Amino acid sequence: MCTGKCSKVIAISLYVLAGVSIICNIIAFFPDWSTKYAKLDREENGARITDEVKYMGGVIGGGIMCLIPAIHIHLTSSNGCCANRCGMFLSIGFAAAGVVGALYSLATSALGLSNGPVCLFTETPTSVPGWGRPFLNNNGSYLGDSDLWTKCIEPEGVVEFNLGLFATLLVVASLELVLCGIQMVNGLFGCICGTCGGREVR
Numbered sequence: 001m002c003t004g005k006c007s008k009v010i011a012i013s014l015y016v017l018a019g020v021s022i023i024c025n026i027i028a029f030f031p032d033w034s035t036k037y038a039k040l041d042r043e044e045n046g047a048r049i050t051d052e053v054k055y056m057g058g059v060i061g062g063g064i065m066c067l068i069p070a071i072h073i074h075l076t077s078s079n080g081c082c083a084n085r086c087g088m089f090l091s092i093g094f095a096a097a098g099v100v101g102a103l104y105s106l107a108t109s110a111l112g113l114s115n116g117p118v119c120l121f122t123e124t125p126t127s128v129p130g131w132g133r134p135f136l137n138n139n140g141s142y143l144g145d146s147d148l149w150t151k152c153i154e155p156e157g158v159v160e161f162n163l164g165l166f167a168t169l170l171v172v173a174s175l176e177l178v179l180c181g182i183q184m185v186n187g188l189f190g191c192i193c194g195t196c197g198g199r200e201v202r
Contacts, residue, residue: 003190007076069095116133
């Protein structure tokens with residue numbers, strides 16, 4: 001596969017992954033599929049939304065910062081093989097920006113999984129329920145013990161909700177990181193070797 005065709009495949013893949021990343025991050029603002037927690041959080045009635053969701057790793061990092069490189073990479077590959085050496089050279093920089101965005105999304109997702117969600121919980125059956133992060137200091141060990149998830153009273157199913165979304169964001173960010181890394185190498189080859197066709201635009 002020539003560098004141009006490779007760029008096109010990478011760009012289309014990044015479109016899909018960036019879209020999934022943005023959608024997951026937006027959905028994470030609505031635990032239990034309700035808007036009331038986001039509203040309460042915005043009105044400063046105490047934290048109701050997990051901090052890592054508000055870092056917008058999926059929207060900014062895995063979304064916008066990977067979507068912009070995808071557009072440039074796609075345009076670079078639009079004229080036959082790899083369009084021109086200059087375009088392939090610029091794609092290296094754009095792909096590097098995508099790597100940074102993917103790393104940001106990866107980091108926030110990993111933290112979200114490790115620290116657990118914000119929820120209404122009780123430390124003991126006789127204690128008064130309060131809002132907080134019951135799994136904050138257990139280094140993610142709660143992930144392997146579903147019995148601990150019952151600590152969270154409200155929003156309903158918030159542990160599974162956050163786990164599913166952050167795990168998806170983690171996988172998506174990892175794929176984006178790999179694809180942007182491949183494009184950096186691909187762009188370097190395209191810049192040095194030129195197009196794979198007989199005609200080349202400089």
